[in-house]
Amino acid sequence: MNHTHCPITNLSSDFDPLDLSDPFPLLAQARREQPVFYSPAIDYWVVTRYEDVKAIFRDHETYTAANTISPIVPFSAAVQEMLAVGDYTPEPVLSNNVPPSHTRIRALVNRLFSPRRMKSFAPAIREIAERGVGRISKRAPADIVAELTYEYPAYVLFHVLGVPAADVPQVKAWAGNRIKLYYGRPTADEQIEMTRNLVPFWRYVVKLVAEKERAPQDDLTSDLIRLRAGDDAVLTLNEIASCMITLLVAGHETTTAQINNALLHLLTERAHWEALCGAPERIPGALEEMMRYDPSVCAWRRLAVKASRINGVEIPAGANLLLMLHSANRDEAVFPEPDEIVMERGNLKEQLAFGYGIHYCVGAPLARLEMAILLETLARKLPGLRLVDGQELAYTRNISFRGPVALRVTW
Numbered sequence: 228m229n230h231t232h233c234p235i236t237n238l239s240s241d242f243d244p245l246d247l248s249d250p251f252p253l254l255a256q257a258r259r260e261q262p263v264f265y266s267p268a269i270d271y272w273v274v275t276r277y278e279d280v281k282a283i284f285r286d287h288e289t290y291t292a293a294n295t296i297s298p299i300v301p302f303s304a305a306v307q308e309m310l311a312v313g314d315y316t317p318e319p320v321l322s323n324n325v326p327p328s329h330t331r332i333r334a335l336v337n338r339l340f341s342p343r344r345m346k347s348f349a350p351a352i353r354e355i356a357e358r359g360v361g362r363i364s365k366r367a368p369a370d371i372v373a374e375l376t377y378e379y380p381a382y383v384l385f386h387v388l389g390v391p392a393a394d395v396p397q398v399k400a401w402a403g404n405r406i407k408l409y410y411g412r413p414t415a416d417e418q419i420e421m422t423r424n425l426v427p428f429w430r431y432v433v434k435l436v437a438e439k440e441r442a443p444q445d446d447l448t449s450d451l452i453r454l455r456a457g458d459d460a461v462l463t464l465n466e467i468a469s470c471m472i473t474l475l476v477a478g479h480e481t482t483t484a485q486i487n488n489a490l491l492h493l494l495t496e497r498a499h500w501e502a503l504c505g506a507p508e509r510i511p512g513a514l515e516e517m518m519r520y521d522p523s524v525c526a527w528r529r530l531a532v533k534a535s536r537i538n539g540v541e542i543p544a545g546a547n548l549l550l551m552l553h554s555a556n557r558d559e560a561v562f563p564e565p566d567e568i569v570m571e572r573g574n575l576k577e578q579l580a581f582g583y584g585i586h587y588c589v590g591a592p593l594a595r596l597e598m599a600i601l602l603e604t605l606a607r608k609l610p611g612l613r614l615v616d617g618q619e620l621a622y623t624r625n626i627s628f629r630g631p632v633a634l635r636v637t638w
């Protein structure tokens with residue numbers, strides 16, 4: 228098919244990229260009928276099949292990650308002025324960076340998340356999980372998001388990064404604001420208001436890095452400062468602050484939503500939950516299937532820097548691509564009976580919830596560890612956990628982050 232002249236099709240016009248409430252039927256249709264289609268709503272080419280998504284991730288020279296944190300609604304002149312005045316200077320370091328700078332920085336950040344380092348944090352993470360589950364277990368029914376899963380990944384992340392736990396509510400609010408500003412569709416006035424909240428977030432991070440430089444501690448921020456060893460050729464302080472603001476956004480909303488998706492499905496088909504309560508050693512494997520079935524980063528972006536063809540469709544240089552990870556993960560060519568939850572799939576390590584290739588989620592070891600610890604704690608302390616009947620699920624309007632906003636449970 229050649230879409231050079233008019234790329235708009237029925238799928239293009241039916242697809243609302245910000246509506247994440249029930250995306251799967253349209254994506255299944257796209258995989259069958261038109262696996263690559265254009266979305267005029269956001270001016271992105273939407274890629275739905277597993278092999279195409281993976282090939283794009285693999286070819287990072289044709290498809291760079293430069294657009295992964297570009298605002299969907301470009302910043303107005305007023306916003307740009309506010310950022311300049313506010314000395315807002317984060318630079319591409321990880322998710323939206325390209326080699327060779329990405330290669331240099333990523334090699335250093337990889338060392339922070341080594342299996343040994345992660346293991347050293349396990350006892351502290353267990354304590355955070357015990358405390359959270361202990362608190363919620365006092366009153367049923369409860370919204371488990373508001374009472375537990377919204378905060379838990381933030382407390383874990385703050386502990387490992389060495390950020391004071393008392394700052395969790397403020398930083399969560401800033402991070403949520405940043406996600407809406409970049410991934411949502413704010414009006415001009417909302418964009419200005421959100422920017423007003425973005426500048427103090429950056430200042431907070433810059434101050435944090437300066438404090439750790441003065442007095443390094445046993446945390447990942449200090450690890451990065453130690454790796455720099457005062458040498459700007461290794462890593463500048465502005466790059467460290469840019470890494471920190473990235474981690475402080477990437478490292479908790481994603482995990483909150485992934486835990487919510489996992490709990491929703493395990494408790495909807497409750498036999499799975501009961502099986503895990505009886506055999507908690509299966510929880511890590513079950514989490515992989517949950518990530519395949521309903522990944523919290525449901526779509527991720529790439530920028531085509533040269534003209535190419537994807538599945539027969541001509542993609543012009545400069546085109547934006549939206550890679551539908553939740554569609555790739557339900558591609559029947561790779562995962563038979565994709566709409567079923569099957570815990571023992573032989574090829575679960577092929578699932579794409581953490582991306583693939585040079586930008587593969589650097590926080591995956593931490594995410595896997597903290598999710599498993601929380602589910603183990605819940606299975607042990609609240610095996611009677613169940614969903615409150617008849618609740619309607621709500622999802623925030625944005626293009627990338629999918630998870631129910633609230634989840635009412637009882638036990």
Ligand code: HEM
Binds near residue numbers: 322323485587594
């Ligand atoms: C279940 C939770 C999580 C999910 C589903 C998730 C998913 C993803 C995805 C899809 C990517 C893009 C990969 C690509 O472009 O190929 C990514 C990148 C990234 N993630 Fe995660 N993530 C999670 C948790 C975390 C945590 C806990 C952290 C930090 C502590 C983190 C930090 C990052 C960073 C810094 C990148 C950019 C890496 C790079 O470009 O080199 N993520 N993640």
